[in-house]
Amino acid sequence: MRKFLKRRTFLRGATIGGVATVALPKLDAMLNLEQTAFADGSTDAVRYLSWFMGNGFVLDRFEPVGTGESWQLNAHMQPLAGVKDYLNVVTGLTNRSKETITHHEGMTVFNGYTMVDIGQGQGFFSNPGGPTLDHLISEALAGQTPISGIHLGVSKAQSPADYGWTMHALSHRGYLQPNEPITSPSAAWQSLFGNLMQDKDDRELRLSILDSIKPEVDTLKSELGPQDNMRLEAHLESIAALEAKLAVAAPLCELPMDPMFENSEPINNEQLTLVNELMSDLMAYAFSCDLTRVATLMFLEGAAEPQLGEVQGAQGSWHNASHNTNTWAVGNYYDNGQIYMMERFGYLLEKLRDTPDFDGNNLLDNTIALMSSDASDGSVHAITRQPMLLAGSGRGYLKYPGIHYQPAPLSGSYNYGQWPTPSSGNCSDVLLSILQAFDPTATWVGEEPDQWGEGAGSGTPLPDILA
Amino acid sequence: MTLVAAPGCQGDDADGGGDDEVGEDNGEDADGTTDGTDEGTGEEGGDDFIPPHGGMRRMLDHQYVNSIGYMFGDEAQAVADPPGDLALHGYDAIGAAEIAPGLDLVELYETSALEIGDAVVANPGRLASFVPCVTESPGQACYTDIAQTLGHIAWRRPLTDAEVSEIVDIALEAEEWGEGDFNAGLKYELVRILLSPNFIYVKEVGVQDANEPEEFWLTGPEMVTRVSLLINGRIPSLATLESAEAGNYDSVDAIEDFARALLADPSAPDAISEFFGEYLDLRIPGKNLDAFPNYSEALADSMLQETDMLLRHVIWEADTDWRTFYDADFTFIDQNLADLYGMAAPEEPFGQVELPADQNRAGFLTQGTFLARNAHADGNSTTRRGHYIQERMLCFTIPPPPPDVNPNIPEIPEGEQMTLREVMEQIHLEEESCASCHKDMDPLGFVLENFDALGQWRTEDNGLPIDSVVDYGDWGTMSNGVDLATNVAMDPRTTQCLVNNIIRFGRGSLEDFNNESDEILELYADFETANFRVKELLVSFVTSELFRQVGEPK
Structure with a gap:
């Protein structure tokens, strides 16, 4: 009986099992080291990934000390010490979202668009105004790998009162076109590798079926209006995505085992450290096998309310902690949690660093990763000085060793709990810089300026971080 | 007016489709058909009704x-x-109609x-x-x-x-x-x-009304599919489809008969519980085991079953006034819940029991589901409980905090002991910028402070006695769960809000008071006339223009 109240989406994938977790084998043991070229025959593949943690930063403990080449990790970035040379840190720039409803506007640093559909009678509601950077990169790399992108999540928690999609996914192909994060490691494995491990090869047959249903989609389009036509176009893209997977002749590496872990524990009791490791390992596998070159990982959604039980001193929800002055002091929950988050991001970066790529570099050499949050100062939902942390050198595209770019230092009077100043420039400049690594012809990212010259998009890359 | 029958609404009921003699006052013509061929009821032709776009929805x-x-x-x-x-x-259902x-x-x-x-x-x-x-x-x-x-x-x-x-x-x-x-x-x-x-x-495009070009009547097969998906939770039977294709479900009376038949089908309670699964959204977060060592997933499951059994009792077994869901003086418990609530367990594994008078419990708002869902892992949230009631029971939207409001919780002076209510009164209700919204949330939560984050009865918070008395507008003075439940049950917005939500679930679009107000108000009135029985609301809904018509394909 209860299943009807316990929503099915919450149970998704739970039928597979999940009683045991199989450690994934070491990557270097799985790689076909004789391989010297990527899936498309090229030798210069670059990967992109977005990484997100909800509820902002403590800027005076996050922003690096010093600028330019001579900078030092601040307290909250210490977990990234092992990959410091791979970091280009951008602070002090302004997120130019034209609207603010708390949290949602922070997502603009991943797409350059102000969110739309604000409110609509439901208060904390909006939808993203355009595609996220990862999707633009997937489009630029179309056809080069079997999978255009993999979109993962760690915590299943969402704000209990957020009915739009701006924050429920880190990757969007456009307005109301979310790439919903997969939060089950087993389902993520299935999505990446399941179609490469068939008992009996019926792929030709299945391709025939897909081919034969396409005309039905076209017929349906002729009977419907423009919005549904757009959705049916997405359906055709989904067919094409499966066709691309079925067309893979042979993977470039041996495949990992299904981790057999569903991440089905209730909110507040999730095993976030374990899930993050499994997801990070799968991303590294996917990159090293050249199944995809684009990934996103939403570690914890903005305004989400889980208690992070693995953080020392955890008391109450993480979102609540961002607003609760009692948790902010050094050594308290919110402070410890910031370090915990960077440890999780650091796990992925070190995994990439420790994984050889076909060209003899490691994966981090050949990756650009963008990390940010839904605010700069999470307690007041500020979007001034919203940090953007870039990791990986993108096959020599970004500075290595990396720098700290900061137009002006954080005000000395700032304390966590205030809108940080001074703030200048435009966060979307960073997006355009990254996009041009994959699409050198790109001249703009995000929304165009309105009649008053306001807009979150950018046509000016940030040269300071480029090699 | 040109008499052009919309296909699918011919009114030539061949067999068993309802050879209608009397139309009801919900939009059908005097002959019981829905062809828009005359203005006899005053609703066809020239009305202000503009239905939401038709198009396609992905099957849930x-x-x-x-x-x-x-x-x-x-x-x-x-x-x-x-x-x-x-x-x-x-x-x-709305996502299935809108999201790519x-x-x-x-x-x-x-x-x-x-x-x-x-x-x-x-x-x-x-x-x-x-x-x-x-x-x-x-x-x-x-x-x-x-x-x-x-x-x-x-x-x-x-x-x-x-x-x-x-x-x-x-x-x-x-x-x-x-x-x-x-x-x-x-x-x-x-x-x-x-x-x-x-x-x-599921394609729902209908056939354009001859007199109201912005209105499209769903065809017989489209109608039986829409009704089946809502009430049966699945596509219609082959026999029903064939009958609809023969024109036997073109009249509103035939649709009513069909809906009543489906409501009597054993699959109906499960399908309608899918609606309540979304309406109530009872995802219960895990609890901090240090604070609540008796929390377990099995306990959460028992809570969900309690609410589901009350729902099914009100709607299906007793077929009674929906408001009983809020003011029932009984509930359904097992040993897990008996231990939680401090009650004697029933003889059967999950049975109906009277609620103990000394805890002032009544209906859903004093059940573990509501109370634990709207709480933190380690303690109560008066804001969440109040927000949930306003938003889901009363359809009253609380906006997010404006950007210039400092949402931070101040540090409680060391050594000072306060109840949650005292803290919230200080930080949410003293400053006008906060109180303008929180005055409609936290006070409702204060009334429920005798129930902890799992729904257990308590008399103290943080070592201090609980003050659960509030004075809240037209609802007057409330001091306990029964007072709150009674006010929620008796507030006309509660039953209207249920109607709004069933519209959202049943057709995959928001209700639209700019273009559908007469029809929505009529559905409110129908629900009241039916003594707020949910089964009758479903019949009224699926026979209304709100359900039978769509606009141009989106």
Whole structure:
């Protein structure tokens, strides 16, 4: 009986099992080291990934000390010490979202668009105004790998009162076109590798079926209006995505085992450290096998309310902690949690660093990763000085060793709990810089300026971080 | 006015479709049809009603799974695992009408269809009840029968010869791949049918009204599909489809009869509980075991069952006033909940019991589901409880905090002991910028402070006595859960809000007071006339223009 109240989406994938977790084998043991070229025959593949943690930063403990080449990790970035040379840190720039409803506007640093559909009678509601950077990169790399992108999540928690999609996914192909994060490691494995491990090869047959249903989609389009036509176009893209997977002749590496872990524990009791490791390992596998070159990982959604039980001193929800002055002091929950988050991001970066790529570099050499949050100062939902942390050198595209770019230092009077100043420039400049690594012809990212010259998009890359 | 009958609304009820003599006051013509051919009721022609866009909706996952069960039996239903629903505005049905498919959508449907195919090959009995040749004379000719009959059910319309041929071609290709195995052809033929957008998407475009060009009447087959998906949670039966195709469900009376028949079907309570699953959204977060050592997932499951049993009692067993869900002086518990609430366990594993008077419990708002859902892992949240009541019970929207408001919780001076209420009064109700919204949330939560974050009765918070008395506008002075429950139950917004939410779930679009106000108000009135019985509300809804009409395809 209860299943009807316990929503099915919450149970998704739970039928597979999940009683045991199989450690994934070491990557270097799985790689076909004789391989010297990527899936498309090229030798210069670059990967992109977005990484997100909800509820902002403590800027005076996050922003690096010093600028330019001579900078030092601040307290909250210490977990990234092992990959410091791979970091280009951008602070002090302004997120130019034209609207603010708390949290949602922070997502603009991943797409350059102000969110739309604000409110609509439901208060904390909006939808993203355009595609996220990862999707633009997937489009630029179309056809080069079997999978255009993999979109993962760690915590299943969402704000209990957020009915739009701006924050429920880190990757969007456009307005109301979310790439919903997969939060089950087993389902993520299935999505990446399941179609490469068939008992009996019926792929030709299945391709025939897909081919034969396409005309039905076209017929349906002729009977419907423009919005549904757009959705049916997405359906055709989904067919094409499966066709691309079925067309893979042979993977470039041996495949990992299904981790057999569903991440089905209730909110507040999730095993976030374990899930993050499994997801990070799968991303590294996917990159090293050249199944995809684009990934996103939403570690914890903005305004989400889980208690992070693995953080020392955890008391109450993480979102609540961002607003609760009692948790902010050094050594308290919110402070410890910031370090915990960077440890999780650091796990992925070190995994990439420790994984050889076909060209003899490691994966981090050949990756650009963008990390940010839904605010700069999470307690007041500020979007001034919203940090953007870039990791990986993108096959020599970004500075290595990396720098700290900061137009002006954080005000000395700032304390966590205030809108940080001074703030200048435009966060979307960073997006355009990254996009041009994959699409050198790109001249703009995000929304165009309105009649008053306001807009979150950018046509000016940030040269300071480029090699 | 030109008398042009909209196809599908001909009113030529051949058999059993309702040879209507009397129209009810919800939009049908005097002859019981819905063809918009006259203005006799005052609603057809010249009204201000503009229905939401028609178009296509992706079948919801429970509808897909139940439809697989109907077509192929229990074994296939057990392995059916379609892509998860994506909610928008709080409803999967709205997401299914608005959100673009994910890139993995077809792959997930294919994985599900392949599993279903294997299950049907191993257990062909149910399919054979529609297509006997599957077991009686398996052979290539049977592939045509399957395509015609199963295709008709799955796609909710007869297939063209060309469509049948396309499907049979796949079956033959698969049979050859399977070295002549009929079942190989069967499996992939089913995959072909189930992967078609004609199965996955429900098309609702209707036929344009001759007099109101912005209104399109759903056809008979579209109507029985829409009603079945809502009340049965699955696609309609083959017999119903064929009857609808023959014009037997073109009249509103026939639709009413059909709805009543479905409401009497054993599948109806489960399907309607899917609505309440979304409306109440009772995902109970885990609790901090240091603070609540008696929390367990089994306890959370018991809580969910308690609420579900009360719902089913009110709607189906007692068929009584919906407001009983809020002010019932009884509930349904097992040993887990008996321990939690400090009550004696019933004799049966899960049974009906009277609520203890000394805890002032009444209905849903004093059940563990509501109380634990709207609390933190380690303690109460008066804000969340109040917010949930305002938003879900009363359809009153609380805006997010404006950007210039400092939302931070101040540090409580060391050594100072305060109740949660005292803290919240200080930080949420003293500053006008906060109080303007929080005055409608926290006070409702204060009334429930005698229930902790699991729903257990308590008299102290943080070592201090609990003050649960509040004075809240028209609701007056409330001091306990019964007072709050009574006010929620008796507030007219509560029943109206249920109507709004059923509209959202049932047709996949928000109610629109700019263009549908008369029809929505009429549905409110119908619900009241029916003494707030949910089954009657469903009948009124599916026979209203709100349900039977769509606008231009979106």
